[in-house]
Amino acid sequence: MAPWRREARPDDLEEHLGEPVTRPDRYARAQLREQRRHHPRSCAGHLILAPLWVAYQANLGTLLRTCDAVGACLAVPDTPHYAEALAKGDTLPRRPHIHRVRRSKETWVRNERDRGARVVAVELADGAIPLVLLEPARRRTVVLLGHEHHGVPDEAMELCDVAVQIPMLGVGHSLNVAVAGSLVAYRLAGLA
Numbered sequence: 001m002a003p004w005r006r007e008a009r010p011d012d013l014e015e016h017l018g019e020p021v022t023r024p025d026r027y028a029r030a031q032l033r034e035q036r037r038h039h040p041r042s043c044a045g046h047l048i049l050a051p052l053w054v055a056y057q058a059n060l061g062t063l064l065r066t067c068d069a070v071g072a073c074l075a076v077p078d079t080p081h082y083a084e085a086l087a088k089g090d091t092l093p094r095r096p097h098i099h100r101v102r103r104s105k106e107t108w109v110r111n112e113r114d115r116g117a118r119v120v121a122v123e124l125a126d127g128a129i130p131l132v133l134l135e136p137a138r139r140r141t142v143v144l145l146g147h148e149h150h151g152v153p154d155e156a157m158e159l160c161d162v163a164v165q166i167p168m169l170g171v172g173h174s175l176n177v178a179v180a181g182s183l184v185a186y187r188l189a190g191l192a
């Protein structure tokens with residue numbers, strides 16, 4: 001077996017550090033994971049990815065992992081479809097904070113604006129700024145992501161403070177929505 005395929009063993013580390021290394025056993029690790037699951041994160045109130053129109057479960061799972069990576073929350077409609085998607089895509093020891101959107105999506109976005117959030121639409125739209133000009137978020141920021149076929153609806157675009165687009169050089173018309181959302185999330189989090 002190629003050396004890079006073999007899982008690292010404790011004695012590999014000992015060789016490096018010159019002292020015995022102990023690892024929690026599988027059972028202890030599973031217990032730790034369970035404990036973390038029962039203490040969901042609270043809202044950091046900074047960055048909220050809102051794939052309110054995204055339909056495909058794989059994309060929602062990917063965005064959940066991005067939220068974890070950049071320290072953002074996720075906002076999704078409070079429906080069985082979204083609950084199922086997150087349950088499937090959730091391979092994390094502890095979930096990011098999830099905002100469940102119970103009223104109309106546009107009302108939720110409007111309420112976020114009223115409480116002072118900046119609303120950023122990720123969309124190929126007239127007047128959208130290129131990703132490179134997007135500054136890291138300095139206040140609570142909601143990021144709208146559109147449906148795989150229909151994009152962000154016009155009514156929601158009207159509620160945005162700014163639209164951002166990711167330039168594309170190829171022949172495809174658009175990126176995968178989870179890729180687009182992740183690029184923007186990294187930028188707003190100040191990590192890229």
Ligand SMILES: C[S@@+](CC[C@H](N)C(=O)[O-])C[C@H]1O[C@@H](n2cnc3c(N)ncnc32)[C@H](O)[C@@H]1O
Pocket residue numbers: 122123124144145146147148149150151152164165166167168173174175176177178180181
């Ligand atoms: C596959 S695209 C939707 C394309 C749809 N056919 C349209 O023309 O609106 C799904 C979502 O991904 C995001 N997206 C994909 N590529 C993008 C890009 N290059 N710049 C900004 N957003 C993008 C947007 O949020 C968009 O609503």
